[in-house]
Amino acid sequence: MKMNFDSYETSHYFDELVGTNKKPRNGNEVIFDYLANLSFDELNFKQKSIDAAMMNMGITFNVYSEEGGTERIIPLDMIPRVISGKDWDALEKGLKQRIFALNEFLKDIYSDQKILKDGIIPKEVVLSSKGFIKQCMGVKPLKDIFIHITGSDLIRDEKGQFVVLEDNLRSPSGVSYMLQGRELSKQILPNLISKSKVRSISEYPEKLFEALAYISGKSEPTIAVLTPGIYNSAYYEHSFLAQQMGVELVDYRDLVVENDIVKMKTTKGYKTVDMIYRRLDDLFLDPMNFNPKSMIGIPHLFDAYKKGNVGLANALGTGVADDKVVYAYVPRIIKYYLGEDPIIPNVETYLCGEEDSKKYVLENIEKLVVKEANEAGGYGMLIGPRSTKAEQDMFRERIKADPRNYIAQPTISLSTSPCLIDDNIEARHVDLRPYIIYGEEIYVTPGGLTRVALKKGSLVVNSSQGGGSKDTWVLKD
Incomplete structure (x- = not known):
């Protein structure tokens, strides 16, 4: 039995593959026709091959929301x-x-704080953020770059317009699933991926290494x-x-600091480390200075x-720009520093720290x-239309107790x-x-991790709560 889209129900949402009248969107014809000519047996075989490959490669994630926590594969749906290309170029x-x-x-808020003095953002919003680290005042990261690796979360609304849902500037995860998902796509859909003229993402590790090396300022950094x-x-x-990247993977047992120099233990003695891509939260990095x-x-x-003797990616203190309250001010931030309107809009956001919005x-x-x-x-999230009265009452009390710590947004129908x-x-x-990688210049990987809410009707796509993923194909024009 061949698969067809006659019974495919998109409701009133914007669908990424299928447009009106069950026809493919412009540019999706090759993929649409390919899928329509596969049987369900063929689809299931390909999906099972992906699942087995991911398990064999150990591509797992710990789902803490399940009782006791459980390690499992990240479900990768075979349909890309x-x-x-036109949409991507605008996004880039x-x-x-x-x-x-x-x-x-x-750079500004950890030095002169001009944006606060000029009243573009209320001072208390930034200084009360949990991500603002006072010890970083006056500390300049190497090359004056704070955010070397970013994973901004985007969604499409009902009209198909991309909007930024939030910024992830500390240590965004998921890039390995993006890269491995592409490799699996090449295995199970080799002809389709070639015929569709999909842009490559394979240079991400090389671009990351180049950026880290540039930040270090050394010709042959460790x-x-x-x-x-x-x-x-x-x-x-x-x-x-x-x-x-061909670099060392280390934990706290492998590094020591002597005379303000970071050194790594090796079989041949200690070796100076120039750049660290850290996947630890700020306050856990140094027990002598923080927690x-x-x-x-x-x-x-x-x-x-x-003292500038080691670079950290991302730099300490970036969490303040991750704060969802600060997020609401990003359009003003762009206007203030660049004199431009944002190319990609924010989602409308209500700040509970403001009395009218809280009400x-x-x-x-x-x-x-x-x-x-x-x-x-x-x-720490409530989806109002899918919540119970008890959950709503609980969040009302939380908001009243700590209004600065909460924002609200309209329930947007993700594509x-x-x-x-x-x-x-x-x-x-x-x-x-x-x-996005920020080194000598800013590089945006032509793709990304598409996260999927696998439960029917759910809007929660996070892997940590049981979501899945898809390979993201950005087409060449």
Whole structure:
């Protein structure tokens, strides 16, 4: 039995593959026709091949929301998500604009704080952020770059317009799943990926290495990926990226600081480390300067960093620009530093720290998505239309107790994409996390991680809460 899209239901959502009258969107004809000529047996065989390959490669993630936590593969749906070259070129331009402006913002608030003095952002919004690290005032990262690796989350609204849902500037995860997903696509859809003229993403590890080397300022730097350890949910990614770049994977046991120089233990003695791609949260990096209870940090690492003897990617203190309250001011940040309007808009955002907005949120919470300012992974969030009255009441009390810590946004209908679900093709909601590298110049990987809400009707795409993924195909014009 051949697969067809006659029964494919997109409802009122914007679908990434299928437009009106069950016809493919412009540029998707090749993929649409290919899928329509496959039988369900063929589709299922390809999907099972992907699942087996991912398990064999150990591409896993720890799902903490399940009882006790469980390690499992990241479900990768075999049907790719397609983005036209024209749409991508506009996204690339908008992301470069956004990242440059956010880096200027970070440089400013840890030095002269002109944007605060000029009243563009209320001073208390920045200084009260959990991501703002006072010890970083006056500390300049190497090359004046704070955000070397970014994974901004984008969604399409009902009209098909991309909007930024949030910025991830500390240590965004998922790039290994993007890269491995592409390799699996090449294996199971080799002819289709070639015929569709899909842009390559394989140079990401090389671009990352080049950026880290540039930041270090050394001609032959020693670079290391610092992991919290094997029990971290994204450990697979840490080891994968280290291997792909040809650099060392280290944890707290491998590094020491002597005379403000970071050194790595090797079989031939100690070796100076010039650049660290760290996957530890700021406050766990150095127990002598930050959280004294940290068992996974390196004592006096911050001292070496302050003196410019080692680079950290991303730089310490970037979390303030991750704050969901600060996010609401990003259009103003872009205008302030660049004199431009944002190319990619934000989602309308209500700040509960503002009295009028708080009143509106409390009265309309059942219609809104409420988020904690510094949570990630889909935690600390209420999706109003899908919540119970008890959950709504609980969030009302949380907002009243700490209004600065909450924002709210309209419940946006994320776009959908076809997925193979139980021997059928069904629409599931998706978002997009492109990966941006800031080195000598800003590079946007032509693709990204498309995350999928596998549960029917769900808007929660996070892997940590059981979401899946798709390979993202950006087409050449």
